Each structure stands twice: as C-alpha cells, then as structure tokens.
Amino acid sequence: MSISAINTRNPFRGQVARKTPRSPIPGFPLALGFTVFWLGLIVLLPLAGVFFKTATLGPAEIWNIASSERVLAALRLSFGTALLAALLNAVFGLLVAWVFVRYEFPGKSLFDAAIDLPFALPTAVAGIALTALYAPNGWIGSLLEPLGLKVAYTPLGIVVALTFIGLPFVVRTVEPVLRDIEREFEEAAASLGATRTQTIVRVILPSILPALLTGFALAFARGVGEYGSVIFIAGNIPFVSEIAPLLIVIRLEEFNYAGATTVAALMLVVSFAMLLAINALQAWSNRHRSRHPAGATKEN
C-alpha cells in the first residue's frame, strides 16, 4: 500500500501507476474481458454491420436512396415531431418538476409514481390507448373534433405520442437539480431587492438550464427513434405521417435491404451525435452544479 502511494506521488512513476491497475482487488481481467467481449458481440459488432452494409452500396446509390422524396419526408417528420414534442416536454416537464419539488398537495406520491408510467408501459400499449383516446369517437378526440382539431391519424397524433413517451426524461432530469437549489440564494436575491420574477429568471433558471437542456435532448433523442407508440396513432400515410423507423420496417418487408440500411445508417449517425451532445451537456450540468452558487449540492 505505502509503496503504491509513493509511486503515485512520484511524477515519473505516476503515469505508470495510472495505466496499470494497481488495485489489490482481484477480478479485473475477467470483469473487463467479459464486459468488452459481451458489449462487442451484442452491440458493437451488429451495429458495425449497418455501416459495413451501407459502405458496400457505393456513394451514388447511398445518395440516391438518402435524397429520395419519401426518405426525406420521413426524416423531416421524425425530427420535426420529436423536436416539437421535446419542446412541449421541456415546458410541461419543468412545470411538473417545479410543482413536485416546491409545493405540497394531496395525491402527490401517486402522481409522482405516475410520472414514470411511460418508462414502464409497453410502447404498443401506449400506442393503442392513445389512439383510442384521440380517435374521433374517443374521450378526448370527440371533444376536439367540434373545434376542427384532428389528432389521431395526423402528424399531430405523432406529437401527442412522443410527448407521452418523453415527459419523464425532462421531469426526472430537472427534479434533482431543482431540489438541490438552496433557498438561501433566493432569500439573498429577495433581500437585495429582486422581485420574485427576477429571482426566478436570474437565479433559478440559470442553475437548472443545463439539466433542462439535457432532459430536452434525451426526450428528443428518444422521440426520433420511437416506433411502437407512434405507428398506431400516426395513420402511416407516405409523405404525410410516415416516420423514419416505419420506413425502415417497410423497406425490410419489401426485402429492400439497401433502402432499409441506408435510412438506419443515417439515423444511427444522428443518434451518435445526440449521444455525444447529451454526454457533453451532462458533464456541463455536473460542473455547473458544483460551481454555480444556487446549484451547489449538499454533501450527502
């Protein structure tokens, strides 16, 4: 023990000590070996196959498929509806998180458990339930129809399904950060003459902004790839309400592997970019939490 402690303090040995695990705990080769092997076999190798298959098509054919009207329409729809739903969730998710952290009301714990329902409810079940509700003869659909608002079997229905799916991402990301904000900073702002609105805009919002953006990005990323809850309510009309994942399924059923794979590769590239962005946001959020005065976390 004392030798390794000296080693890490020695500037010349420090590098070596960091590279090789000098932990007295056994099992490193087995645990890491199995992790990398299983990850490679189940996730990385199959995913690499998508890019491998796309690469064999050649640039001309990839461009042909990717720039076709139907593919572009599907991608535009998937990204557009996911963006709209994530924005809705950012607004309502923040509201829900705020109400749950700051106020007391009857039935709070029941509603709190219900927030995670979209994580637990199978997407196909959510899909048929939302369709039943928003169809012209459904509980909500029949209320909206006299207003001239058609939700089921239109792109609006997709937004409803994606809002359902994405809500917990925003609430559960913002909640802990909001809870950590120390009230002393709001009192300090108030005692220095800030109005409540000023305190909210200049003290509270800046400290939860990274978390809110992370939640937004998570909801957006999930929405872009969502399939089960959408296909029942969407109507699935090509060029109008046909999402990108559905187009992949249709191409596969036609045995058009080139078409399916190219769309999948495009979506994967976007997913990877989103994942990197989310990681960067989360790192920023964590740094922000430890640095920003109002977001200082209590040691627990």
Place this chain on the structure above:
Amino acid sequence: MSTVNPAVIARGALGSATTEAPWVRYMLVALALTFLAAFLLLPLVSVFTEALRNGLGTYVEALTDADALAAIKLTLIASAIAVPANLVFGVAAAWAITKFEFRGKTFLTTLIDLPFSVSPVVAGLVYVLMFGASGWARPLLDTTNIQIIFAVPGIVLATIFVTFPFVARELIPLMQEQGTDDEQAALSLGANGWQTFWHVTLPNVRWALLYGVLLCNARAMGEFGAVSVVSGHIRGKTNTMPLHVEILYNEYNFAAAFAVASLLAGLALLTLGLKSLLETRYGSELARRQKH
C-alpha cells in the same frame, strides 16, 4: 408593551419573495395535475375500460385463447433469458468500471449506454443484417442449421440489445459512491475474491440491483419495435404479447387487443408500485440517479 419583532417582518416580506402567491401556486398545481391526468392517467384508464367494454366473458376468452397463451409463454421465455444475461453483464461491467482505474473508462461507460440511443427498429435490423437470408454472419449458421431470424433466438437477442444498459447504469453510480474500502477490508482479513464479492459487494448493492432488474424486466416484456423486426409475426410461434396486441388490433379485434394490453398495463403498474416501494424504503441505498 407591544413590540413588533423585526425578524418576523423581514421573514414575512422575504416569504412573499421566495415563494409564489397562493393563487399562482394553486394555478400551477392545477395545470400540472391536469396535464398529468390527461397525458398519463387517462391512457391507462382507457386500456382497462376498452378491455372490459364487451364484458368479462370476452375478456377471459381473449386471454385464454391458444395464440394469446403462446404469446404470454414466449414473452416469459424471452425475458427469462434476457434479464439474467443483462444482470450478469451489468455486475461484471460495474465491477470493472467502479473498482479499477483504466484508460478509456468514460468511453466504455458511454458505449454501454449506446443501445438506449438507438431506435428499436434499428436494433432489430442489425440482427436481420447479421443473420437474415443474406446476412454477413450467415455462413456461421449454415453449418449448424440454427435459425435465428423469424425464430425465438432472434427475439431473445433483440430483447437483450434494447435492455442492455439497465442493470449496469443502476449499479455504476452506486458502486462509484461506495468506493473500494469495504472490499479492501474484506481482502485484508483473508477473504478471497469471490467471497468478497458475494458477502461484501453484493449485499451492498442488492436494492439497486433489484431496481435495475425490475426496470430491465418491464422493458424486456414490453419491447415492441426491435422484436417486431426479427419476429416474422408467426402466430402461436414467434409472437410475443406486444406483437399479439398489434395483430389483434390490426384485425379490428379491439376488445381482445386491449385485453392482452391490460395484462401488460398491469405489469407496468406492478413495476411502478415495486419501484416506488424500493425508492421510499431503500432510497438511501440506491444511487442518486439520472433517469433514462
């Protein structure tokens, strides 16, 4: 002598500046609860009302139908394989990542989360490209005569893929917080590696492990997109419960579709109930989490 305590005045004045006026509070609570009720509770209620619309007889009939029973059985088989597989992986990954220092650790953690950012349809597609009729790993199969796509192994693989990170992501933050002191103490007292793992590490993380398994199982039983792509939808053979719901729904057999869906909704409610129980009872033994 009636003195007014200045502190009381100050606190009263600040009180109005550090919280909202009562009417604002009531309005915000009402708005949030209306939104939750309309978006979350109403769909759940509608599953059960639609399922029972044609009476209990139709409901029971839909669930005892041979194809429905086969779908239930297949769902149970797929999750009975996928969940333990991800449990073992999650424990191994968390052990490697939290008990040791090595280069590329952050990258490895990101890769483990990767399946969450991949569309379920793409998760199914990757196995079709691998093991399908003209798949690149096909030569491996032809010698052994194993069918993967449009068969049970493909469904299990797709389920493992989409539930891959669940257990690992519950364990990693918690084991990171706990450090290695307990394990080092056990080892210095003469325990071997496995003894340390079974008697020290595992009891330390048991509730987080159960929590991860719970969420993993809910997703495994409910997965639709990925399984749909590899299944081939052969009735009574390669249909899981969510796929059976889709088939019944597309045949306009709504009562039966919602009957099978109500079983899945019941599973979701059970999962949420157990999850809340774990959070209130053992909240301190679960890590501060970033939900996904």
